[in-house]
Amino acid sequence: MLQQNRCWLSGIAVAGLVLAGLTCRPATAQEVAELIPEYESYAEADFVSASRGTVKAKMLGSKGWYLAIEAPPGESPSRVTLNAKDQKVLRLLALRGGGRRLVQKGDSIDVIVPADGVGWFFLYAPFPDVSVYDYQPKTLFKLADNTPAKAKYPVVDIHVHLALASPEERLKIMDAVGVALVIDSPLGTATEFSYRRFEEKYPDRFLTFGNVNFSTRFDEEFPGDVIAKLESDASSMGVPGVSEVIDKGSGVYGHALVPEPRGNVYVDDDRMMPLWRSAARLKLPVLLHVAEPIWFYEPIDGDHEFLRSQAFGFRWSLAGTDVLSRDEMMRRRDRIMEEIPDLVVIGAHMGHLEDDLARLGETLDKHPNFYVEMGVRHAYLGVQPHTARKFHIKYQDRILFGQDGALNAWQYRQYFRFMETDDDQIAIRFWEPKLYGLNLPDEVLKKIYYGNASRLFPKVKEKLLKLHPNLDFPE
Ligand SMILES: [Zn+2]
Missing domain, CATH: 2.60.40 (Immunoglobulin-like)
Structure with a gap:
């Protein structure tokens, strides 16, 4: 053995003791x-x-x-x-x-x-420092793509912002993908504007939610004014509900980056409650966008679960701002439902509890007039397909179809692919996680696509029956 060749035992005698040690020479x-x-x-x-x-x-x-x-x-x-x-x-x-x-x-x-x-x-070698912006993986997997050209059943899209879109362009897309009806939430525009532009021209295909003007929320007349407006919109245009009201934790009409010296008017403010009471009295469901996805509140660092999504959607991040927490906003929303049990509340974007479907289920159990729509949350439902599928089956009577914005045909089809197929790794917006299809049963699809909306909005059912006289409405 090398060591034996290169090492030797040596010793010296000192005062009657022998001190011995191994001496080695380096290898040549x-x-x-x-x-x-x-x-x-x-x-x-x-x-x-x-x-x-x-x-x-x-x-x-x-x-x-x-x-x-x-x-x-x-x-x-x-x-x-x-x-x-x-x-x-x-x-x-x-x-x-x-x-x-x-x-x-x-x-x-x-x-x-x-x-x-x-x-x-x-x-x-050092592993390359890939920027989160450059990380845009291209899949090598050969996976089935069963994207349907059209939804399996007629779809009622209850979360839309048509704004200045062309009605004819929208109809073309709706026809191509099987969307029967959309209900517009005018945000940048007013109810009348949207009504004249879309619903009056194509009454079988468009509906218009009543829009609330929150810019006057500090005026003493605010509650009375908006209630009067809602009543008149209901009688003149037959608005089926209240347009999306957004409170991301800095009050309605507030922005996380714009301090409001007069104080934020949160969704459950005393100045807001009369409006919700009137909506309940008029049997008008309200589309409430309260809080934001839980990960919007997370610090931007290596622990962030959806860092890429947040990098591309950084303007939506609430980290470092002083908005009210998601939990606090949930409490405020729930307080409205506790105080006005007759009010039908549609929680936009899965009520912002898509990360905790058990808690969302409890909220639905507790508040029988609470509904949710899935706008832009398919990505985050699709990362938990087993849990999400069970949830959609269990709460099939409480989920509506909505997408938020005004989508193109491909985007619509990815929603339908997500709900109807069991496809893997469905890519939607490139920065969002890949999702896994829910493969929902037909009865559940019918309810989410049109059944529940028909139950909540009598006008929807009327219009659907004109378009599809033989449509069966699930109980
Ligand atoms: Zn919206």
Whole structure:
């Protein structure tokens, strides 16, 4: 054995005692070459140093470097600290020798060099620092794509912002994908504007929610004015409900980045409650967008579950702002439902509890007039397809179809693909997680697509029957 060839026992006698020890000589270049293949092509390494002995390296393409460590030989294996500057994570493979941990964060890592003094390791090149913006993986998987051209049953889309869209363009898209009706929530425009532009022209296909003007919310006349307006919209245009009202934790009509010196008017403010009471009295459901997805509140760091989504949707992040928490906003929304049990509340975007469907279920159980629509939450329902499928089946009478915005045909079809098929890795917007289809039973689809909306909005049922005289309405 090499060690035996290179080490010898020596001793000296001191005052009648014999002190003995093993003395070793370092391996010659030829001896090292017998242990490490291609050793002659190794060169002095300048990017890595050893606490004891020398390091020579040989590069292997972009993968990394072979390292030959020559340390003083001894009786037993010895620890050598390797230092490779400017690497965030050191990853080594021990080819000859070992180490307690061969993956380490930081510049240095301890390796164990065999007693003969010759260690051989592979140091992996630094893993590329890919920016979250550049991380746009292209799948290599060959997966089924059963995207339906049209939804299986007529669809009523209850969360839409048509704004200045062309009615004819919208109809073309609706026809192409099987959307029978949409109910517009005028946000930047007013009820009358949307009504004249869409519903009056194509009464069988468009409906218009009554829009509330919150810009006057600090006026004393506000509650009376908006109630009077809602009543007149109901009688003149037959609005089927109240347009999306948004309170992301900085009050209705508020913005997280715009301080309101007069104080925020939250969705359950005393100035708002009369409006909700009137809506209940007029039997007008309200589409309430309260709070935001839970991950919008998360600090932007490596722990963020949907970092890519947040990077591309950074303007929606609420981290670092002083908006009210998601929980506080849930309490405020629930308070409205407790105080006005007759009011039908449609929680936009799964009521912003898509991360906790058990809690959403409890809320639905507690408030029989609470409904949700899934607008833009398919991505986050689709990362939990087993839980989401059970939820949709259990609460099939309480979920409505909505998408938020004004989608193109492809986007609509991805919703239908998500609900109707069991396709894997459904890609929607490129920065969002891939989703997994729910493959919902027909009876459930019928309810979500049109049945529940027909129950909540008598006008919807009337119009649907004109379009589809033989449509069966699930109980
Ligand atoms: Zn919306």
